[in-house]
Amino acid sequence: MSGAKPDEEVMDQIKKRLLETGDWERISRALRAQLEEAGWEDELKDLAKERVRAQSTPSLQALLEEISAQANKMIPPHIQKAVQQEIEAALEREVEPA
Amino acid sequence: MSVPSPNRQGPSHRIDTSICPHLRSLIGGATSSSANDGETTRAGGASAEQRCPVVMRRFVQVVRWGATDQGIKRRKTSAPACHSCSSPLSRPFACLTCDFVGCISLTAGSSSSSKQCMNEHWRKSEGKCAFAVDSSSGAIFCSACNDLIYADTFEDLYRVARIRVEEENDKSREQGSIVRGRGPWMPWKAIADSASRQSAPCNGLRPLLNLSQTCFLSAILQAFIHNPLFKAYFLSDRHNRHVCANGSGIGKLITGPDGAPSTEREKGCMCCEMDRAFEEFHNHDKAPFGPITMLYAMWHASAELEGYGQQDAHSFFLAALEQIHTHAKGQLSSCNCIAHQAFLGSLSSSVTCSNCKTTSTTDDPILDVQLDFPSALTEGHELTLAAMLRRYCSEEKVGDHGRGYDCSSCGGGQGVVATKKLCIKKLAPVLSFQLKRFAHNATSSKIEHAVKFPSHLNMRPFVDTTISSPDGSKQVPSTPGSIPLSVYDYDLFAVVTHEGKLDNGHYWADVWSNGEWWHCDDDKVTRTTLSQVLAQNAYMLFYVKRSLSYAQPHSKLLNHANGDSVNGHVPNSNSSTGIVNGGRIAQPAGTI
Numbered sequence: 001m002s003g004a005k006p007d008e009e010v011m012d013q014i015k016k017r018l019l020e021t022g023d024w025e026r027i028s029r030a031l032r033a034q035l036e037e038a039g040w041e042d043e044l045k046d047l048a049k050e051r052v053r054a055q056s057t058p059s060l061q062a063l064l065e066e067i068s069a070q071a072n073k074m075i076p077p078h079i080q081k082a083v084q085q086e087i088e089a090a091l092e093r094e095v096e097p098a
Numbered sequence: 099m100s101v102p103s104p105n106r107q108g109p110s111h112r113i114d115t116s117i118c119p120h121l122r123s124l125i126g127g128a129t130s131s132s133a134n135d136g137e138t139t140r141a142g143g144a145s146a147e148q149r150c151p152v153v154m155r156r157f158v159q160v161v162r163w164g165a166t167d168q169g170i171k172r173r174k175t176s177a178p179a180c181h182s183c184s185s186p187l188s189r190p191f192a193c194l195t196c197d198f199v200g201c202i203s204l205t206a207g208s209s210s211s212s213k214q215c216m217n218e219h220w221r222k223s224e225g226k227c228a229f230a231v232d233s234s235s236g237a238i239f240c241s242a243c244n245d246l247i248y249a250d251t252f253e254d255l256y257r258v259a260r261i262r263v264e265e266e267n268d269k270s271r272e273q274g275s276i277v278r279g280r281g282p283w284m285p286w287k288a289i290a291d292s293a294s295r296q297s298a299p300c301n302g303l304r305p306l307l308n309l310s311q312t313c314f315l316s317a318i319l320q321a322f323i324h325n326p327l328f329k330a331y332f333l334s335d336r337h338n339r340h341v342c343a344n345g346s347g348i349g350k351l352i353t354g355p356d357g358a359p360s361t362e363r364e365k366g367c368m369c370c371e372m373d374r375a376f377e378e379f380h381n382h383d384k385a386p387f388g389p390i391t392m393l394y395a396m397w398h399a400s401a402e403l404e405g406y407g408q409q410d411a412h413s414f415f416l417a418a419l420e421q422i423h424t425h426a427k428g429q430l431s432s433c434n435c436i437a438h439q440a441f442l443g444s445l446s447s448s449v450t451c452s453n454c455k456t457t458s459t460t461d462d463p464i465l466d467v468q469l470d471f472p473s474a475l476t477e478g479h480e481l482t483l484a485a486m487l488r489r490y491c492s493e494e495k496v497g498d499h500g501r502g503y504d505c506s507s508c509g510g511g512q513g514v515v516a517t518k519k520l521c522i523k524k525l526a527p528v529l530s531f532q533l534k535r536f537a538h539n540a541t542s543s544k545i546e547h548a549v550k551f552p553s554h555l556n557m558r559p560f561v562d563t564t565i566s567s568p569d570g571s572k573q574v575p576s577t578p579g580s581i582p583l584s585v586y587d588y589d590l591f592a593v594v595t596h597e598g599k600l601d602n603g604h605y606w607a608d609v610w611s612n613g614e615w616w617h618c619d620d621d622k623v624t625r626t627t628l629s630q631v632l633a634q635n636a637y638m639l640f641y642v643k644r645s646l647s648y649a650q651p652h653s654k655l656l657n658h659a660n661g662d663s664v665n666g667h668v669p670n671s672n673s674s675t676g677i678v679n680g681g682r683i684a685q686p687a688g689t690i
Contacts, residue, residue: 024188064204
């Protein structure tokens with residue numbers, strides 16, 4: 001299967017497995033802690049708050065659309081790399097190659 | 099100066115704007131519902147919990163499930179799956195009115211690719227279901243509003259439910275007696291007619307007069323006023339300056355026991371000064387307040403802080419706490435004064451001998467954490483508060499020179515070193531950090547290097563969890579997870595910054611009040627943003643624990659009360675917008 005878009009069913013199975021082993025929550029938590037220390041969470045909190053304040057009619061949809069892409073860009077590359085490695089390690093352990 | 103007119107109609111006529119009309123009609127209640135919707139009102143009206151128990155029970159069930167930080171354990175096979183498409187859900191949203199759980203799109207209608215199983219469920223329910231609860235935050239998505247709703251009723255319920263989970267899972271607490279359950283606020287004295295209770299809007303914000311280089315006092319006082327524990331203590335009338343024996347006249351001659359006047363003068367009482375300050379900050383007057391009597395009280399009590407001129411804010415902070423403690427007439431070992439209740443923690447220092455491996459541990463009481471900067475600092479190196487704390491708790495070699503470490507167990511001697519390790523043994527409810535920018539060394543220069551600090555801090559990595567509980571009172575086995583992670587959560591509420599040179603500079607404070615950050619620069623108080631606050635070159639940081647636990651049963655707490663409240667007034671916080679500023683006052687001659 002050429003990997004343009006990952007097969008949804010396979011992704012679901014992997015996600016289910018990682019949730020069951022507790023890896024998902026562990027990696028999630030580690031990611032949050034790193035993002036918090038790097039100030040990403042506070043930056044995003046402030047960005048979202050000030051954006052909403054500037055909106056003439058506050059709209060959740062508009063806010064999510066505006067800041068989702070930015071939030072991703074703001075993630076420091078070293079944290080992204082570290083988490084990717086964690087995920088890869090968990091996949092190595094839990095998932096058999098197709 | 100115009101004074102905002104109080105809401106003369108009283109609380110029962112206040113309109114609850116936190117809830118949307120759709121959610122309100124689900125849980126029942128009049129259009130202008132009482133702000134205390136979640137409680138049993140004195141008039142006997144039914145609370146939301148009584149009117150709509152099924153919905154509230156469902157809500158609590160969902161938020162309890164999400165309380166992993168508070169100690170909820172996940173079973174291996176319990177990954178929830180969407181009822182519609184069976185996809186595994188990492189952050190489940192649950193329907194509020196039935197047991198459906200499923201994929202949700204918060205931006206339905208836009209061209210987003212996320213699944214809409216929950217949205218479909220609503221469409222198919224023929225009006226029966228229209229809301230979903232986020233298991234992690236307790237927010238409710240209303241499909242009619244297309245928005246997340248944070249209704250006060252549900253927010254209160256969420257807080258109570260989460261704290262209950264924390265209490266149930268916190269093995270360091272006395273078991274068997276969930277000592278004091280959380281419940282809605284109830285006044286000690288019966289208030290005859292709740293409608294007659296006038297609520298005066300106030301927000302604890304007030305500019306301070308600089309009385310000749312007293313910005314160090316202004317900054318620390320602002321940090322005290324916005325300290326939740328101090329606020330609760332002084333606004334509950336726990337120290338009333340009108341009945342305090344020492345509070346009356348600073349400078350007045352003291353009358354001796356035989357009635358004859360002695361040559362000693364009243365030194366004043368810092369607790370009375372705090373009581374006065376809290377009152378001044380919460381009344382209608384928005385003109386700058388000059389803390390003159392507090393300044394005098396400080397001079398009389400602390401010889402080294404006497405006289406005009408700039409003082410170190412940190413020195414003043416410690417001196418003020420010392421004076422509050424002394425004037426509360428507490429004993430150091432079992433003191434219950436507000437200074438110690440709020441700030442007293444303990445630091446554990448353990449030293450291990452490399453020769454005989456014995457470890458000796460000493461615990462010292464501390465009122466704050468003083469963090470050194472690393473000696474070799476390159477410009478551009480990003481320094482975080484967490485990194486400084488890790489450095490503080492990291493191992494250090496002792497006795498690594500000459501005669502070696504002198505061990506009390508084996509004698510030590512040449513070549514023997516010891517490793518010393520610090521960690522926090524008891525976490526105070528209010529954590530104060532001093533970033534030691536003023537190094538008292540040969541060069542005596544100020545360290546300007548910026549430190550990145552967060553608005554939220556979890557202290558677990560820096561606490562010694564192996565031996566005793568966070569409040570230092572009990573010995574518990576060191577099983578991981580015996581104390582929930584959320585017990586170590588702290589939130590930033592005040593930042594004190596210094597600008598300028600060592601002995602010639604300026605202090606200001608940024609404080610958090612009612613959901614907004616305020617920049618307090620002597621008599622200029624203006625609204626600011628989180629990112630501006632975090633960009634400061636902070637000198638002192640103040641964090642408060644997110645949830646507090648009571649050590650004593652409810653009945654004992656009431657016995658400590660300092661008599662009845664002076665009056666039936668319940669100060670009500672209403673955030674005002676914009677600028678709180680009484681205008682600049684001409685400075686007396688001779689000041690900067």
